[in-house]
Amino acid sequence: MEKELLKVSDLTTHFFMTDGIVHAVDGIDLSIDKNKSVGLVGESGSGKSVTALSILRLVPLPGKTISGSILFKGKDLLKINEDEMRKIRGSNIAMVFQDPFTFLNPIMKVKNQIAEMLITHKTRMNITGKKDVEEHVMSLLNQMRIPSAEAVKEYYPHQLSGGMRQRVVLAIALACNPDMIILDEPTTALDVTTQIQILELLKQLKREKNVTIMLITHNLGIVAELCDKVYIMYAGQIQESGNVYDIFDDPKHPYTSGLIDNVLSIDEYRPVMSYIEGNIPNMMNPPSGCRFHPRCSYTKEICKEKRPGDLQVGDDHFTNCWLYS
Amino acid sequence: MGEYRSVLNYIIKRVLMAIPLMFAIIIMSFLLIHLVPGDPIHVFLGGFAASPEYTAMMRERMGLDKPVFVQLLVYIQNILRGDLGTSYLYFMPVSTLILSRIGNTLILVALSMIWSTFVGVLLGVLSARKPFSLTDNVISLVSVLGYSVPYFWLGMMLIMFFSVRLDILPLGGLMTLGVEFDSWGYIVDRLRHLVLPSFALGIFQFAVLTRLTRASLQEVLRQDFIMMAWSKGLRERTVLLKHGLRNAILPVVTILGLRLGTAFGGAILTETVFSYPGVGRLMYDALVQRDFPIIMGILIMISFTVIMANLVVDILYIFIDPRVKHK
């Protein structure tokens, strides 16, 4: 069986605005193996959310993925037609979004929002009838450790707490036993206590289910707890990648070191605070070469011109920095 | 069980708000009559050249020789009893007159509202689906034309074209004489007489609805849960209608009462152009003859209808937006 589930090569997605082009994602490569968790880390504006949307081909206008390939189980998702892609969304690749309040339909009951998943992909799920759907819905709610599931399923989103809503969103995502789920900042909109609960739930799901996880976040704390492999993204480019121990114990890229240094304590789940000098660049007119060069203490002339490409610095540890050439 | 309690509260609150409004209409109508320069009795008599005895009787009936406040009470009391005055033109109670005609107008108004809703919402959805596309621009243009056109003139143009020129639709009126009741022919005949007037009457509403639906749906489609719906792998139709439109339809429902009022107002002109014997035409006849009891009576009736309609819509809201129940 193929070990690699998702292989993204040279993905480029731009936004064509009236006053310029935003180079949100520029030539990134990702490789995600089956049943592994991969973290995509970066500040806001780094392009990580756009990457997730690109994979699902849900980039909103005026955005467009203009080059690259996304190989999922052998098929290039950028080349298949919309109907095929639609079948993959939700059933093979599911997504969990940041704010469960705004991402749930306010006038639909919880059970119906979950059931909708099952019914849409009913062939894949072998759904035989209403009863089947109801059983699945209850089972999912229980797996998400939602208390009083019988009552909760009749509720509307506004009647639930933040943590419950996120569990519902997770239930929806996992309803069709997808090969992979993409989580975009799943804990950011929640309060600290709930964040911990959801994180525990995610760890449990990772253990119990055979699902590949792609976690997008700026929170290094949950990356440390949940991920096997990490990609560091800055201004639309991947700067470093490696397994989670290498990244945390031995960061190579100056940006990564900057991030790790700023995490005061991993146990505190602090969001990344950038004490790195400067700001993220204007994505309509990004810096040439390595986009981090204006803020980097080790900049050389060549950094302004071009990037070296991925340089191996360890067993499964790569970085795109001239310091290691 | 708490849910039922809050639903009941909600309904009672709405009813309690409607009642003072109805009283306010009656009081306003009273004020309007009494602010006319001259003796208010002329308003109650209309243009009727009444005999002194009749005038004295009316004066007493309306309590016009008593202090103003008492007059107001008499006026309110009469209206609440269903007595909207007596038409001098027809020598009948105004309420009877209105009741005899209201059916025709209701059919006309209902038809116009039904077609304008379906077509308006449909075009609004098509517009919002692909903003700034050719479809959107064409539909937007059509809707601007729709609410700029003087619909009574449109009615006349339609008559000239379809009735005078082409002779495929009747000129006006309710039905053709000689057609038997209780036959398909009767229904078809009635419908033929309703085609042009209900089209003209609905044109403004349709234009407003198109724009409203478009704006509302566009707003909804920008929201996060739509992105979530797409990520579930739903087809476009489902996202657009089940998730999008169901959330976007709220403002359309809200203005239902208002639309009913506008339709009744528009019926005055429409029924006049098409010689259609409804309440609108009655208003016109009353206007020509200065029969104020009918004019005021229709004003009050229409206002009450709108208030009722708003109340019904408010209650309907509970079924459409479940969030209302839990406030």
Place this chain on the structure above:
Amino acid sequence: MKIRAFWNRYSKNKMAVLGLILLTIIFAMALLAPLIAPYSPWRIRVGPTLTPPCPGYPMGTDDLGRDILSQLIWGTRISLVVGFFSAGISTLIGIFIGSMSGYYSGKLDKILMGLAELFLVIPNFVLALTLVALYGSSFYIIILVIGMAGWPSTARLVRGEFLSHRERAYVEGAQSVGLKDREIIFGEILPNTMPPIIVNASIGVARAILIEAGLSFLGAGDPNVVSWGYMLYNAFRFIHQSWWMITLPGLALFATALSLNLIGDGLNDALNPRLKHI
């Protein structure tokens, strides 16, 4: 220059520019009426009665032999005057009531909005018609009446704007500096809320013109002025024979209302720019 930037945005909408051109033509007709109308609109028997358009009378004559073209040209004056003045009245009332409501809130707000609700429940046209029936159909009364019928929508709009602006920093700043309420409302907040009010007003002018036409068509208009609605009132009897008597005044109404509505849309787009893409 702010005006240049505004014009750039406005002119992107081709239909809005068309509307502006159309309205300018109509305005010009109104201003130059005495110079360009071939005959006096009142003179009867300038030509044979009920003549279709022909070389001598480009738009034909009516049943009393009056020239239709001249009536159309002079009619622009009435439509524009009624439209702008009525809309002006309802806008002014609306601004006044809406700003009080939105700024002070509380009991005053409830009372004023209750009043607005009262007027909203009675359909515009029905109210206008009743008022004209009761108080007479002189030209000035008609302007007043249409103005009185339309204020609630403006008031609600203004109120909404004031409610949202009231909480903003600059208002707090103005209050702390000691500006009087009146100065804050009219000097600070109101200028910021003008764009939607202007859009609403331009649509209001179109609406007022159509209401006046409707009133005149029913015979409730002022018979002493040349109004397109009145022309239609007169022409209705001749619907079988004289198409020009009906088609042309109606087209004039249509064109005028359309131009105003297109301008309103254009203003809306120009003042609330949306992110369009290539």
